[in-house]
Amino acid sequence: MWLTSKIKQVLMVIKPGVVTLNYPFEKRPVPENFRGAPYWDHEKCIGCGGCANHCPARTILIRDICQEIRVMVYDGSRCTYCGRCADVCPEKAITMTDRYELATDDRQDLNESMELFMLTCQRCGRCYDMENVNMIDRMDLQGYRYDNIEARAFIRKTTDRFDPEMLKKTADYKRPSKIGE
């Protein structure tokens, strides 16, 4: 009994042989639908902010520094590569690439930022109807956003008119420190 199972085990090991990949010298090709590092196409982006509202990791931040200019920052150092941003983008400006070797000693290497010129809507100042019928997705869509990009902080509050006061208030946003420090 003991010997037969040992013989079987030897056969089990010999048959497949060595399966170790010769990585990193030879890379295994990634499959077609792979979710690698996302890529932003600034020419297609309309600055609707759908990606920022859906990012579960709060990787994409938006700061409206005035009525016309919207700054968008993607902080890849905390991206989970779920690909939700690419899903919801109405203009297909975001694609998940096949890049996956992203280790770096400078976290700035992973960031991407855009400054977008935003036209003012004649009716409401700023509105988006992204042919998005899903109620959960629609709820967070409208208005002006004031995330603090230096502190990488997502400020949940939005306004329907551009609010300089809010901008000023969020400029010196501080992360919570220990009580009493």
Added chain:
Amino acid sequence: MNSLDKVLKALQDKFGAGITGHASPLPTRLFINIKAEMVREISNEVVTLGGRYLVGIGHDNIARDGNIGMIHTFGFDKDNFIVHLNAAVPGSNPVMPSITPDIPGAGWSEREYQDLLGMKFEGHPKPKRLVVADDWPADIFPMRKEVPYNMVPPAAEDVAYQLDECPEGCSIIPVGPFHTALHEPEHFAVYVDGETIKGCDYRGFMTHRGIEKLCESQVSYNEVPFIAERICGICGSVHATAYSQAVEMAGGIPVPKRAEYIRSLLLEIERLHSHLLWLGVAGHLIGFDTVFMQSWRVRENIMWLSERITGNRKTYGMVIVGGVRRDITPVIGEDILKVCAKVEEEVKIIHKSITGDTALHKRTKGVGYLSKEEAIKWSLVGPVARARGIDIDVRRDHPYAAYSELQFNVPVVDTCDVWGTLVVRLLEIYESISLIRQIIAKMPKGEILTELSEEIPSLKHGISVVEAPRGESVHFVITGEENRPDRWRVRAPTYPNLQAIPAMLLNDQFADFPIIVGSIDPCFSCTDRVEVVSVTSGKKRIMSKSEIEFISRGNR
């Protein structure tokens, strides 16, 4: 009269005024409002009627009616329904009787709300801290709504968990928080007499980071599945599916048939890889590294398959509320069948070559013995329970997704030891492969995602149970007003199984400790509800606190 009504009637007849209301929004769910002071008697009666304790859920309702609610849930596996006993106590004096003396499986749930909501349970046999850190201030209860999600109280020195009293004549062997036999940080104090284990105390939740609080205060409904998926690095899809099903149940959201089939497919693929992973780890723990290497080699095929289906080896990111994100194309379908055939063939080879191995028998047979009665008492779940002759499997007992339309066997053995869990898991691999084949063959055409046209109504309750590879996961959701859940409770399968570990260890050899703990396929991180951090080997170096802070946060 069906059995759900029978249970309700039996409770009403016996307790009368103790039951203040009831509702049954679905034929498989029964919500009963009870008076808090009668919770112990009513729970006992529910267990006598055939209920199996699932989980307790505490929720803060102070802003609405000044009460803190505690919901005990029981599954009736033979009749496919779940009973909720919903009790409420005033927020100013949240004291209610403990049900732990009769139902030991409820011990942790009650201790958890003692820490998180400041409740008191009279008569609890071990009212120690469970979830929050030892230096967490005693008057801050993090799950209460007025406590902000990002509060950082000051750290305190010189506080430590008080271990249980060591039995006379025994010595204490500390295992953990970092130990080669454990893959995640938890602390076991094992009381040994010579080589024989006489007792054990457990202090866990060292990686508790408050995912539930985060999701109740920050993110929106459709972001939670991605966070839920990161509760566990092995059975992520299970948590995402369970959460989505709970929200769908609460909000009455229909899910397309095709999406349900795809969810089942992902769950079965996950079970395949998880069981092979466990087999490898179990082999490794008893020093049988051939099994480890070979089962992980076979598992790699499944990981690559998942990458082709979902775009990632793990954390599939496929499930959202209302359906799934990616479709299964005919090409992928064929690919899946091909991989299944290969894996089945390879698993058969492994199965044949290890089941006769006497070394394996000696290390696992009779080890970690826990009788069927004990196992029922501790409400064990999953392969650990099925190895002890308890015939439960929520895929069959409380069918969800597409499982009601699929045929499969539930392997049950009654050896009551680690060997049994190994056999059950091996047999389940074949069942999973057969299920995947059925799913591909039967998958209907159609939409994969329901678009919601209305907001999800608030304050609805939803509970869903999903069979994870290591047992059942229970997710409970109370819908909220701001596009996110008001309360979301996760109970991973390790939660009940780990509570029974001291009973399993009793009178075993200390050398068997790793495999006994390993036999429940412990996922401490699921239990603590954070993401899994993989352990990489490297040279030993002690890092200072500021260094650790720097790598995790940078100079902020």
